[in-house]
Amino acid sequence: MSEHHDCTDCKRIFEKLSEYIDQELDQEECLVFEEHIRNCRPCLEFLETLHSTIKLSKQLDTQETYRIPRDVSLKLHEFLKKECKLL
Amino acid sequence: MIDYKSIPDDSLVAQAQKKDYQAFEELVKRYEGRIYGHTLRLLGNREDAEDVLQETFLNMFKGLENFRGDSSFSTWIYRIATNNALMRLRKLSHGERELNDELPPPESMKRQALASHILDPKDTLLEKEMLQELNKAVDRLPEKYRTIFLLRDVEEFSTDRTAKVLGISEAAVKSRLHRARLYIRELLLKKYEEKAEIQ
Incomplete structure:
Protein backbone atom coordinates (compact mmCIF):
# COMPACT_ATOMS: atom_id res chain seq x y z
CA MET A 1 0.00 0.00 0.00
CA SER A 2 1.57 3.21 -1.08
CA GLU A 3 1.70 6.28 1.13
CA HIS A 4 -0.10 8.12 -1.58
CA HIS A 5 -3.06 5.87 -0.99
CA ASP A 6 -3.67 6.99 2.56
CA CYS A 7 -4.61 10.40 1.30
CA THR A 8 -8.02 11.83 2.06
CA ASP A 9 -8.92 12.15 -1.59
CA CYS A 10 -8.41 8.45 -2.22
CA LYS A 11 -10.54 7.55 0.78
CA ARG A 12 -13.29 9.82 -0.48
CA ILE A 13 -13.07 8.26 -3.93
CA PHE A 14 -13.10 4.79 -2.37
CA GLU A 15 -16.49 5.49 -0.79
CA LYS A 16 -17.90 6.73 -4.10
CA LEU A 17 -16.75 3.89 -6.35
CA SER A 18 -20.09 2.08 -6.47
CA GLU A 19 -22.08 5.24 -7.01
CA TYR A 20 -19.75 6.17 -9.87
CA ILE A 21 -20.15 2.76 -11.51
CA ASP A 22 -23.93 2.98 -11.06
CA GLN A 23 -23.95 6.49 -12.54
CA GLU A 24 -25.52 7.85 -9.39
CA LEU A 25 -23.10 10.74 -8.81
CA ASP A 26 -24.16 14.22 -9.79
CA GLN A 27 -22.22 15.99 -12.52
CA GLU A 28 -19.94 17.90 -10.18
CA GLU A 29 -19.05 14.83 -8.08
CA CYS A 30 -18.47 12.91 -11.27
CA LEU A 31 -15.98 15.48 -12.58
CA VAL A 32 -14.05 15.46 -9.28
CA PHE A 33 -14.05 11.66 -9.33
CA GLU A 34 -12.80 11.41 -12.91
CA GLU A 35 -10.15 14.04 -12.35
CA HIS A 36 -8.79 12.00 -9.43
CA ILE A 37 -8.95 8.70 -11.29
CA ARG A 38 -7.05 10.13 -14.24
CA ASN A 39 -4.13 10.88 -11.98
CA CYS A 40 -4.25 7.94 -9.59
CA ARG A 41 -3.42 4.56 -11.01
CA PRO A 42 -4.16 2.52 -7.82
CA CYS A 43 -7.66 4.03 -7.61
CA LEU A 44 -8.20 3.36 -11.32
CA GLU A 45 -7.16 -0.27 -10.89
CA PHE A 46 -9.41 -0.66 -7.87
CA LEU A 47 -12.28 0.80 -9.88
CA GLU A 48 -11.63 -1.64 -12.71
CA THR A 49 -11.60 -4.71 -10.48
CA LEU A 50 -14.76 -3.58 -8.73
CA HIS A 51 -16.43 -2.98 -12.07
CA SER A 52 -15.40 -6.45 -13.27
CA THR A 53 -16.84 -7.99 -10.09
CA ILE A 54 -20.17 -6.31 -10.80
CA LYS A 55 -20.15 -7.39 -14.45
CA LEU A 56 -19.48 -10.96 -13.39
CA SER A 57 -22.32 -10.83 -10.83
CA LYS A 58 -24.82 -9.96 -13.53
CA GLN A 59 -24.06 -13.29 -15.17
CA LEU A 60 -25.39 -15.19 -12.17
CA ASP A 61 -28.88 -14.32 -13.35
CA THR A 62 -28.55 -16.19 -16.61
CA GLN A 63 -27.57 -19.44 -14.98
CA GLU A 64 -29.90 -22.33 -15.71
CA THR A 65 -30.29 -23.18 -11.99
CA TYR A 66 -32.65 -20.29 -11.51
CA ARG A 67 -35.23 -21.19 -14.16
CA ILE A 68 -38.46 -22.57 -12.73
CA PRO A 69 -38.72 -26.32 -13.38
CA ARG A 70 -41.98 -27.45 -15.01
CA ASP A 71 -42.97 -29.68 -12.08
CA VAL A 72 -42.55 -26.78 -9.63
CA SER A 73 -44.78 -24.61 -11.80
CA LEU A 74 -47.44 -27.34 -12.10
CA LYS A 75 -47.42 -27.90 -8.34
CA LEU A 76 -47.78 -24.18 -7.74
CA HIS A 77 -50.84 -23.87 -9.99
CA GLU A 78 -52.50 -26.93 -8.45
CA PHE A 79 -51.78 -25.65 -4.95
CA LEU A 80 -53.28 -22.23 -5.74
CA LYS A 81 -56.36 -23.66 -7.40
CA LYS A 82 -57.06 -25.73 -4.30
CA GLU A 83 -56.21 -23.09 -1.68
CA CYS A 84 -57.87 -20.13 -3.38
CA LYS A 85 -61.15 -22.03 -3.74
CA LEU A 86 -61.25 -22.47 0.02
CA LEU A 87 -61.06 -18.72 0.62
CA MET B 1 -62.47 -14.67 -25.50
CA GLU B 98 -28.25 -12.11 13.15
CA LEU B 99 -25.27 -12.92 15.36
CA ASN B 100 -22.96 -12.37 12.47
CA ASP B 101 -24.70 -9.80 10.39
CA GLU B 102 -21.90 -7.28 9.92
CA LEU B 103 -19.18 -7.41 7.32
CA PRO B 104 -15.57 -7.02 8.30
CA PRO B 105 -14.31 -3.53 7.44
CA PRO B 106 -13.04 -3.43 3.86
CA GLU B 107 -9.31 -3.68 3.44
CA SER B 108 -9.50 -0.17 2.19
CA MET B 109 -7.26 0.43 -0.76
CA LYS B 110 -5.03 -2.57 -0.24
CA ARG B 111 -4.63 -5.07 -3.05
CA GLN B 112 -5.39 -2.34 -5.50
CA ALA B 113 -2.53 -3.28 -7.74
CA LEU B 114 -4.10 -6.55 -8.85
CA ALA B 115 -4.73 -6.78 -12.51
CA SER B 116 -8.36 -6.34 -13.49
CA HIS B 117 -8.17 -9.13 -16.06
CA ILE B 118 -8.33 -11.65 -13.18
CA LEU B 119 -11.92 -10.62 -12.66
CA ASP B 120 -12.67 -10.26 -16.32
CA PRO B 121 -12.07 -13.73 -17.69
CA LYS B 122 -12.15 -14.26 -21.42
CA ASP B 123 -11.77 -18.01 -21.14
CA THR B 124 -15.06 -19.94 -20.68
CA LEU B 125 -13.66 -22.44 -18.19
CA LEU B 126 -12.16 -19.73 -16.06
CA GLU B 127 -15.41 -17.80 -16.24
CA LYS B 128 -17.34 -20.85 -15.00
CA GLU B 129 -14.90 -21.26 -12.17
CA MET B 130 -15.17 -17.59 -11.29
CA LEU B 131 -18.96 -17.81 -11.22
CA GLN B 132 -18.74 -20.74 -8.79
CA GLU B 133 -16.44 -18.73 -6.56
CA LEU B 134 -18.77 -15.79 -6.86
CA ASN B 135 -21.73 -17.94 -5.77
CA LYS B 136 -19.77 -19.05 -2.71
CA ALA B 137 -18.82 -15.47 -1.90
CA VAL B 138 -22.46 -14.34 -2.18
CA ASP B 139 -23.50 -17.14 0.18
CA ARG B 140 -21.06 -15.84 2.76
CA LEU B 141 -22.60 -12.39 2.79
CA PRO B 142 -24.69 -11.61 5.85
CA GLU B 143 -28.38 -11.47 5.02
CA LYS B 144 -28.87 -7.71 5.01
CA TYR B 145 -26.08 -7.30 2.44
CA ARG B 146 -26.87 -10.43 0.47
CA THR B 147 -30.48 -9.49 -0.27
CA ILE B 148 -29.45 -6.07 -1.56
CA PHE B 149 -26.58 -7.48 -3.60
CA LEU B 150 -28.88 -10.04 -5.22
CA LEU B 151 -31.58 -7.51 -6.01
CA ARG B 152 -29.23 -4.82 -7.33
CA ASP B 153 -26.39 -6.67 -9.02
CA VAL B 154 -27.89 -10.00 -9.99
CA GLU B 155 -31.50 -9.14 -10.69
CA GLU B 156 -30.56 -5.62 -11.74
CA PHE B 157 -33.19 -3.73 -9.75
CA SER B 158 -32.70 0.04 -9.49
CA THR B 159 -31.69 1.57 -6.16
CA ASP B 160 -35.15 3.10 -5.83
CA ARG B 161 -36.97 -0.17 -6.47
CA THR B 162 -34.69 -2.12 -4.13
CA ALA B 163 -35.40 0.42 -1.40
CA LYS B 164 -39.14 0.03 -1.98
CA VAL B 165 -39.03 -3.77 -1.97
CA LEU B 166 -37.08 -3.81 1.28
CA GLY B 167 -38.75 -0.81 2.91
CA ILE B 168 -35.42 0.93 3.62
CA SER B 169 -33.85 4.22 2.47
CA GLU B 170 -31.96 4.57 -0.80
CA ALA B 171 -28.91 5.69 1.18
CA ALA B 172 -28.97 2.41 3.12
CA VAL B 173 -29.24 0.45 -0.15
CA LYS B 174 -26.26 2.29 -1.64
CA SER B 175 -24.08 1.92 1.40
CA ARG B 176 -24.79 -1.80 1.98
CA LEU B 177 -24.39 -2.54 -1.72
CA HIS B 178 -20.99 -0.88 -1.76
CA ARG B 179 -19.86 -2.88 1.29
CA ALA B 180 -21.15 -6.11 -0.27
CA ARG B 181 -19.34 -5.47 -3.55
CA LEU B 182 -16.07 -4.69 -1.79
CA TYR B 183 -16.36 -7.86 0.26
CA ILE B 184 -17.07 -10.02 -2.79
CA ARG B 185 -14.30 -8.42 -4.81
CA GLU B 186 -11.88 -9.09 -2.01
CA LEU B 187 -12.91 -12.73 -1.58
CA LEU B 188 -12.58 -13.37 -5.32
CA LEU B 189 -9.19 -11.75 -5.53
CA LYS B 190 -7.94 -13.61 -2.45
CA LYS B 191 -9.07 -16.87 -4.02
CA TYR B 192 -7.15 -16.15 -7.18
CA GLU B 193 -4.07 -14.95 -5.39
CA GLU B 194 -4.04 -18.27 -3.51
CA LYS B 195 -4.35 -20.10 -6.81
CA ALA B 196 -1.59 -18.11 -8.40
CA GLU B 197 0.69 -18.90 -5.44
CA ILE B 198 0.03 -22.63 -5.79
CA GLN B 199 0.76 -22.54 -9.52
Whole structure:
Protein backbone atom coordinates (compact mmCIF):
# COMPACT_ATOMS: atom_id res chain seq x y z
CA MET A 1 0.00 0.00 0.00
CA SER A 2 1.57 3.21 -1.08
CA GLU A 3 1.70 6.28 1.13
CA HIS A 4 -0.10 8.12 -1.58
CA HIS A 5 -3.06 5.87 -0.99
CA ASP A 6 -3.67 6.99 2.56
CA CYS A 7 -4.61 10.40 1.30
CA THR A 8 -8.02 11.83 2.06
CA ASP A 9 -8.92 12.15 -1.59
CA CYS A 10 -8.41 8.45 -2.22
CA LYS A 11 -10.54 7.55 0.78
CA ARG A 12 -13.29 9.82 -0.48
CA ILE A 13 -13.07 8.26 -3.93
CA PHE A 14 -13.10 4.79 -2.37
CA GLU A 15 -16.49 5.49 -0.79
CA LYS A 16 -17.90 6.73 -4.10
CA LEU A 17 -16.75 3.89 -6.35
CA SER A 18 -20.09 2.08 -6.47
CA GLU A 19 -22.08 5.24 -7.01
CA TYR A 20 -19.75 6.17 -9.87
CA ILE A 21 -20.15 2.76 -11.51
CA ASP A 22 -23.93 2.98 -11.06
CA GLN A 23 -23.95 6.49 -12.54
CA GLU A 24 -25.52 7.85 -9.39
CA LEU A 25 -23.10 10.74 -8.81
CA ASP A 26 -24.16 14.22 -9.79
CA GLN A 27 -22.22 15.99 -12.52
CA GLU A 28 -19.94 17.90 -10.18
CA GLU A 29 -19.05 14.83 -8.08
CA CYS A 30 -18.47 12.91 -11.27
CA LEU A 31 -15.98 15.48 -12.58
CA VAL A 32 -14.05 15.46 -9.28
CA PHE A 33 -14.05 11.66 -9.33
CA GLU A 34 -12.80 11.41 -12.91
CA GLU A 35 -10.15 14.04 -12.35
CA HIS A 36 -8.79 12.00 -9.43
CA ILE A 37 -8.95 8.70 -11.29
CA ARG A 38 -7.05 10.13 -14.24
CA ASN A 39 -4.13 10.88 -11.98
CA CYS A 40 -4.25 7.94 -9.59
CA ARG A 41 -3.42 4.56 -11.01
CA PRO A 42 -4.16 2.52 -7.82
CA CYS A 43 -7.66 4.03 -7.61
CA LEU A 44 -8.20 3.36 -11.32
CA GLU A 45 -7.16 -0.27 -10.89
CA PHE A 46 -9.41 -0.66 -7.87
CA LEU A 47 -12.28 0.80 -9.88
CA GLU A 48 -11.63 -1.64 -12.71
CA THR A 49 -11.60 -4.71 -10.48
CA LEU A 50 -14.76 -3.58 -8.73
CA HIS A 51 -16.43 -2.98 -12.07
CA SER A 52 -15.40 -6.45 -13.27
CA THR A 53 -16.84 -7.99 -10.09
CA ILE A 54 -20.17 -6.31 -10.80
CA LYS A 55 -20.15 -7.39 -14.45
CA LEU A 56 -19.48 -10.96 -13.39
CA SER A 57 -22.32 -10.83 -10.83
CA LYS A 58 -24.82 -9.96 -13.53
CA GLN A 59 -24.06 -13.29 -15.17
CA LEU A 60 -25.39 -15.19 -12.17
CA ASP A 61 -28.88 -14.32 -13.35
CA THR A 62 -28.55 -16.19 -16.61
CA GLN A 63 -27.57 -19.44 -14.98
CA GLU A 64 -29.90 -22.33 -15.71
CA THR A 65 -30.29 -23.18 -11.99
CA TYR A 66 -32.65 -20.29 -11.51
CA ARG A 67 -35.23 -21.19 -14.16
CA ILE A 68 -38.46 -22.57 -12.73
CA PRO A 69 -38.72 -26.32 -13.38
CA ARG A 70 -41.98 -27.45 -15.01
CA ASP A 71 -42.97 -29.68 -12.08
CA VAL A 72 -42.55 -26.78 -9.63
CA SER A 73 -44.78 -24.61 -11.80
CA LEU A 74 -47.44 -27.34 -12.10
CA LYS A 75 -47.42 -27.90 -8.34
CA LEU A 76 -47.78 -24.18 -7.74
CA HIS A 77 -50.84 -23.87 -9.99
CA GLU A 78 -52.50 -26.93 -8.45
CA PHE A 79 -51.78 -25.65 -4.95
CA LEU A 80 -53.28 -22.23 -5.74
CA LYS A 81 -56.36 -23.66 -7.40
CA LYS A 82 -57.06 -25.73 -4.30
CA GLU A 83 -56.21 -23.09 -1.68
CA CYS A 84 -57.87 -20.13 -3.38
CA LYS A 85 -61.15 -22.03 -3.74
CA LEU A 86 -61.25 -22.47 0.02
CA LEU A 87 -61.06 -18.72 0.62
CA MET B 1 -62.47 -14.67 -25.50
CA ILE B 2 -60.06 -12.47 -23.55
CA ASP B 3 -56.38 -12.70 -24.43
CA TYR B 4 -54.94 -12.36 -20.93
CA LYS B 5 -51.36 -12.52 -22.16
CA SER B 6 -51.68 -9.14 -23.87
CA ILE B 7 -53.14 -7.35 -20.83
CA PRO B 8 -50.73 -5.16 -18.81
CA ASP B 9 -50.13 -5.92 -15.13
CA ASP B 10 -52.26 -3.14 -13.66
CA SER B 11 -55.33 -4.13 -15.72
CA LEU B 12 -54.83 -7.78 -14.79
CA VAL B 13 -54.67 -6.77 -11.14
CA ALA B 14 -57.94 -4.85 -11.52
CA GLN B 15 -59.54 -7.90 -13.14
CA ALA B 16 -58.18 -10.22 -10.45
CA GLN B 17 -59.55 -7.89 -7.77
CA LYS B 18 -62.98 -8.54 -9.33
CA LYS B 19 -62.40 -12.26 -8.63
CA ASP B 20 -61.38 -13.13 -12.20
CA TYR B 21 -59.29 -16.22 -11.46
CA GLN B 22 -57.84 -16.36 -14.99
CA ALA B 23 -56.43 -12.87 -14.55
CA PHE B 24 -54.87 -13.97 -11.26
CA GLU B 25 -53.44 -17.04 -12.95
CA GLU B 26 -51.92 -14.94 -15.71
CA LEU B 27 -50.18 -12.79 -13.10
CA VAL B 28 -48.84 -15.97 -11.49
CA LYS B 29 -47.59 -17.25 -14.85
CA ARG B 30 -45.96 -13.90 -15.57
CA TYR B 31 -44.03 -13.77 -12.31
CA GLU B 32 -43.54 -17.38 -11.15
CA GLY B 33 -40.15 -17.77 -12.90
CA ARG B 34 -38.70 -14.54 -11.57
CA ILE B 35 -40.06 -15.08 -8.06
CA TYR B 36 -38.82 -18.67 -7.99
CA GLY B 37 -35.34 -17.56 -9.06
CA HIS B 38 -35.41 -14.80 -6.46
CA THR B 39 -36.46 -17.09 -3.59
CA LEU B 40 -34.02 -19.80 -4.68
CA ARG B 41 -31.19 -17.29 -4.61
CA LEU B 42 -32.18 -16.02 -1.19
CA LEU B 43 -32.79 -19.43 0.35
CA GLY B 44 -30.29 -21.58 -1.48
CA ASN B 45 -32.39 -24.71 -1.74
CA ARG B 46 -35.22 -25.83 -3.96
CA GLU B 47 -37.53 -27.17 -1.26
CA ASP B 48 -37.70 -23.93 0.71
CA ALA B 49 -37.87 -21.87 -2.47
CA GLU B 50 -40.91 -23.90 -3.61
CA ASP B 51 -42.68 -23.42 -0.28
CA VAL B 52 -42.02 -19.68 -0.30
CA LEU B 53 -43.15 -19.46 -3.91
CA GLN B 54 -46.51 -21.03 -3.03
CA GLU B 55 -46.86 -18.92 0.10
CA THR B 56 -46.07 -15.75 -1.87
CA PHE B 57 -48.75 -16.21 -4.50
CA LEU B 58 -51.28 -17.27 -1.90
CA ASN B 59 -50.47 -14.10 0.08
CA MET B 60 -50.85 -12.16 -3.13
CA PHE B 61 -54.30 -13.67 -3.73
CA LYS B 62 -55.36 -12.84 -0.19
CA GLY B 63 -53.92 -9.32 -0.33
CA LEU B 64 -55.21 -8.35 -3.76
CA GLU B 65 -58.34 -6.62 -2.51
CA ASN B 66 -56.21 -4.27 -0.37
CA PHE B 67 -53.63 -3.57 -3.08
CA ARG B 68 -54.05 0.10 -4.02
CA GLY B 69 -51.23 0.40 -6.53
CA ASP B 70 -49.07 2.80 -4.49
CA SER B 71 -46.13 0.84 -5.82
CA SER B 72 -46.12 -1.26 -8.98
CA PHE B 73 -47.50 -4.77 -8.84
CA SER B 74 -44.03 -6.10 -9.59
CA THR B 75 -42.50 -4.27 -6.61
CA TRP B 76 -45.34 -5.48 -4.40
CA ILE B 77 -44.97 -9.15 -5.33
CA TYR B 78 -41.19 -8.98 -4.85
CA ARG B 79 -41.74 -7.40 -1.45
CA ILE B 80 -44.05 -10.25 -0.40
CA ALA B 81 -41.60 -12.86 -1.68
CA THR B 82 -38.58 -11.20 -0.07
CA ASN B 83 -40.31 -10.87 3.30
CA ASN B 84 -41.45 -14.49 3.19
CA ALA B 85 -37.98 -15.70 2.24
CA LEU B 86 -36.28 -13.63 4.92
CA MET B 87 -38.73 -14.84 7.55
CA ARG B 88 -37.99 -18.42 6.57
CA LEU B 89 -34.24 -17.78 6.61
CA ARG B 90 -34.45 -16.37 10.12
CA LYS B 91 -36.53 -19.31 11.24
CA LEU B 92 -34.10 -21.79 9.69
CA SER B 93 -31.01 -20.15 11.10
CA HIS B 94 -32.54 -19.68 14.58
CA GLY B 95 -30.93 -16.27 14.77
CA GLU B 96 -27.45 -17.45 13.70
CA ARG B 97 -27.29 -14.98 10.86
CA GLU B 98 -28.25 -12.11 13.15
CA LEU B 99 -25.27 -12.92 15.36
CA ASN B 100 -22.96 -12.37 12.47
CA ASP B 101 -24.70 -9.80 10.39
CA GLU B 102 -21.90 -7.28 9.92
CA LEU B 103 -19.18 -7.41 7.32
CA PRO B 104 -15.57 -7.02 8.30
CA PRO B 105 -14.31 -3.53 7.44
CA PRO B 106 -13.04 -3.43 3.86
CA GLU B 107 -9.31 -3.68 3.44
CA SER B 108 -9.50 -0.17 2.19
CA MET B 109 -7.26 0.43 -0.76
CA LYS B 110 -5.03 -2.57 -0.24
CA ARG B 111 -4.63 -5.07 -3.05
CA GLN B 112 -5.39 -2.34 -5.50
CA ALA B 113 -2.53 -3.28 -7.74
CA LEU B 114 -4.10 -6.55 -8.85
CA ALA B 115 -4.73 -6.78 -12.51
CA SER B 116 -8.36 -6.34 -13.49
CA HIS B 117 -8.17 -9.13 -16.06
CA ILE B 118 -8.33 -11.65 -13.18
CA LEU B 119 -11.92 -10.62 -12.66
CA ASP B 120 -12.67 -10.26 -16.32
CA PRO B 121 -12.07 -13.73 -17.69
CA LYS B 122 -12.15 -14.26 -21.42
CA ASP B 123 -11.77 -18.01 -21.14
CA THR B 124 -15.06 -19.94 -20.68
CA LEU B 125 -13.66 -22.44 -18.19
CA LEU B 126 -12.16 -19.73 -16.06
CA GLU B 127 -15.41 -17.80 -16.24
CA LYS B 128 -17.34 -20.85 -15.00
CA GLU B 129 -14.90 -21.26 -12.17
CA MET B 130 -15.17 -17.59 -11.29
CA LEU B 131 -18.96 -17.81 -11.22
CA GLN B 132 -18.74 -20.74 -8.79
CA GLU B 133 -16.44 -18.73 -6.56
CA LEU B 134 -18.77 -15.79 -6.86
CA ASN B 135 -21.73 -17.94 -5.77
CA LYS B 136 -19.77 -19.05 -2.71
CA ALA B 137 -18.82 -15.47 -1.90
CA VAL B 138 -22.46 -14.34 -2.18
CA ASP B 139 -23.50 -17.14 0.18
CA ARG B 140 -21.06 -15.84 2.76
CA LEU B 141 -22.60 -12.39 2.79
CA PRO B 142 -24.69 -11.61 5.85
CA GLU B 143 -28.38 -11.47 5.02
CA LYS B 144 -28.87 -7.71 5.01
CA TYR B 145 -26.08 -7.30 2.44
CA ARG B 146 -26.87 -10.43 0.47
CA THR B 147 -30.48 -9.49 -0.27
CA ILE B 148 -29.45 -6.07 -1.56
CA PHE B 149 -26.58 -7.48 -3.60
CA LEU B 150 -28.88 -10.04 -5.22
CA LEU B 151 -31.58 -7.51 -6.01
CA ARG B 152 -29.23 -4.82 -7.33
CA ASP B 153 -26.39 -6.67 -9.02
CA VAL B 154 -27.89 -10.00 -9.99
CA GLU B 155 -31.50 -9.14 -10.69
CA GLU B 156 -30.56 -5.62 -11.74
CA PHE B 157 -33.19 -3.73 -9.75
CA SER B 158 -32.70 0.04 -9.49
CA THR B 159 -31.69 1.57 -6.16
CA ASP B 160 -35.15 3.10 -5.83
CA ARG B 161 -36.97 -0.17 -6.47
CA THR B 162 -34.69 -2.12 -4.13
CA ALA B 163 -35.40 0.42 -1.40
CA LYS B 164 -39.14 0.03 -1.98
CA VAL B 165 -39.03 -3.77 -1.97
CA LEU B 166 -37.08 -3.81 1.28
CA GLY B 167 -38.75 -0.81 2.91
CA ILE B 168 -35.42 0.93 3.62
CA SER B 169 -33.85 4.22 2.47
CA GLU B 170 -31.96 4.57 -0.80
CA ALA B 171 -28.91 5.69 1.18
CA ALA B 172 -28.97 2.41 3.12
CA VAL B 173 -29.24 0.45 -0.15
CA LYS B 174 -26.26 2.29 -1.64
CA SER B 175 -24.08 1.92 1.40
CA ARG B 176 -24.79 -1.80 1.98
CA LEU B 177 -24.39 -2.54 -1.72
CA HIS B 178 -20.99 -0.88 -1.76
CA ARG B 179 -19.86 -2.88 1.29
CA ALA B 180 -21.15 -6.11 -0.27
CA ARG B 181 -19.34 -5.47 -3.55
CA LEU B 182 -16.07 -4.69 -1.79
CA TYR B 183 -16.36 -7.86 0.26
CA ILE B 184 -17.07 -10.02 -2.79
CA ARG B 185 -14.30 -8.42 -4.81
CA GLU B 186 -11.88 -9.09 -2.01
CA LEU B 187 -12.91 -12.73 -1.58
CA LEU B 188 -12.58 -13.37 -5.32
CA LEU B 189 -9.19 -11.75 -5.53
CA LYS B 190 -7.94 -13.61 -2.45
CA LYS B 191 -9.07 -16.87 -4.02
CA TYR B 192 -7.15 -16.15 -7.18
CA GLU B 193 -4.07 -14.95 -5.39
CA GLU B 194 -4.04 -18.27 -3.51
CA LYS B 195 -4.35 -20.10 -6.81
CA ALA B 196 -1.59 -18.11 -8.40
CA GLU B 197 0.69 -18.90 -5.44
CA ILE B 198 0.03 -22.63 -5.79
CA GLN B 199 0.76 -22.54 -9.52
